[in-house]
Amino acid sequence: MHLDDIRRRFARTGTLLVVGSLLVTACSGAASPTPAPSAAPSAAPSAAPSTAATPATTATPVAGGCASAATTPITLMEWDQEVREGIGPVIDQLNSEFMAANPGVTIVRQAKSFDDLKATVKLALADPNGPDVAQVNQGRPDMGAAVQAGLLLPLTSYATTYGWDKRWGAGVLARNSFSDDGKQFGTGSLYGVSITGEIVGLFYNKDKYQQLGLTIPKTFGEFEQQLATIKSKGEVPIAFGALDGDALQIYGSILETMVTPQWLNDWIYGRNNQSFNTTETKAAAAELVKLSDDGDFTKGYAGIGYDDSAKLFEAGKGVYFWTGSWEGATLTGAAGEKFGFIRVPPQTAGGTSLSIGGVGLPWSIRKTAKNPDCAAAYLDFLTSDHAMQLVAKLGVLPGHSAPNATGSSALFNEMAAAFADANSKDEVGHYLDWAFPTGWDTFKAQLAKLLAKQASPDQFVQPIDKEYQTFTASLK
């Protein structure tokens, strides 16, 4: 073939390739479902209504911790996964404020996605040149494993010095605690402190409420009746996408309106030989299937991703959105005043009912960190009242109540009220996948089968219980 022909062909093909790739990338940018915010199992916000006696921690960190930096500069490397809307810039701001208040201290930040951090943080903590401070996911697979490997510094003495045991209640601190051999969960030494709080509940569309004449349901039964009403009027009751595993939050929420805190704590922490094969777990499963059968979820929900379901809700294609407060920052950004938030109502009026929730990913200190005192002062600053105020202003739930920690939207205040309510009644429940290392995958797979009618409630609970029993047996 003639040389010029070849050149012309290349030019044409090349241009087409470039244009084609650009087109495809542009199209794919339109709807990029990011991997679901895997329910960062947060600790239950323990009811810790700080009384007036608690000294408010100001923006100035306790002097002792980093005082040595004035003579010998200290560098603190921190790894976190606060990349979501709202919270990311807060960390940057807190870091600069801490550096300004502590001359000689430099904080180097490495922000990663949740999946990235989860995959790399344990190895990084084992590296002597790794981060001094890092967010390590609560629960056995991550924090538990890290404690077992001797990678994390126990923080109990700092908790006393800085008064952290007054900042959060015992229930919250328990979620970030392990025995020093890492085998017992929910007891022992404190290994991390959290900045944000979380609660799973129902976002609702205020416009639809008005249109359909709805009021806040007081019982679960009332809630179900509402769903029927909504459907009869041609609206979608619950915006829902199961593709990324959000069914666990709905199932867990239903279950936790039915169980006692005692059973739940025992089951999550692996105490007292509890079984998952109970009347309540099967009843909750049956209820979930009923909601699906009644058509209360978005049509085709099995194939819809989590982020897409949020978009559907924002667009008014759903009166309720059943998920955690972490979505709040996105929704307040949008048409903020259009949405509200309530706890999942109890089975009986005024009865006890747990709401899944807790505190966000805790921050821990590496056991071999060179400047643990300074790192602890940094942690104290990150969880101070001042930090809570910053966090609240951006529509993210703060991990503990603090004066003036209010948000700028009605939605945020409703989320905060729900959180405070659950806390004060000690009704903060757990993320079910915490109970055993393969929890997330097992629940996700079993729930998919349950909803696709490939498993009955009986067949649903059995594999979960089997995995759980195998795991707890290995702990002995």
Added chain:
Amino acid sequence: MRRPGERAWWPYAFVAPALIVYVVFIFLPVLDTIRYSFTRWDGLTAPVPVGLDNYARALADPIFLQSLGDNVAFAFWFCLLPIAIGLLITSLIARSGLPGAWLFRTAAFLPYVLSLVVVGVVWRWIYSPAFGPLNQLLTAVGLDSLARPWLGDFDFALPAVGLAGTWVEYGFVTILMIAGVQKIDEQLYEVARLDGASSWQQFLHVTLPGLRNEITVALVFTLIASFRIFDLIFVLTKGGPGNQTSVLSFFVYKSAFQYNQPGYAAAMAVILTAIILTISIVVIRWREREGAGG
């Protein structure tokens, strides 16, 4: 053949940089993986040697076997279907001299060039019951009884993911075949025509045998792809719903990074590599023998 002034070691010098990168980032880690496969290790504390325990466990592990089964299922979508499509297209347009065929060839090849993550993102959108065009199209033409939650459907999740794979691979196979056809001697076709062969017979008896090498290459490449698949699964279904699309590489990933069992994951990775290597060797040898005989 050396030109005057050229040293004997020059070729090695040119290859060295790439070779060093390859050794450091691929070869040595592979050796490490093999080493870890003989240990029980949680990724943090010191590894404990356990001999062939991990291998025995893998071969008896129902999840391992099921994942392998899913990989074999994907072989249909990643390998057989693209080759069939490639041959079909080749038979239609390769020698037809259609104007604009180059345009079609380029468009067909584009998917293969894309990062699989991009492919996954695009197809996740296509299949979305909420925003995707597929269900919207079906509803628009009155076929909404066929509209399903594809990636969350127990029956259709695997074919849905498979189809995305077919879309990626068919262009590569097609280009390979079309290029292969160019080198078949035109005289053979003339002879066949003079003997009264129809187009179909020409294809069967001239084109197909002439494409022997290309088909072998396509087979090997696409079979490897069906056993290596990870990116598509990670973006589209994460192995779901249930375990319908859980493939071996994804199970290896989960074992290493979520279940804290990198030793076990390493063993499974070695088994997977051995399987791919075996398949490649078998296919190549088989075609070589056929070629020598035919």
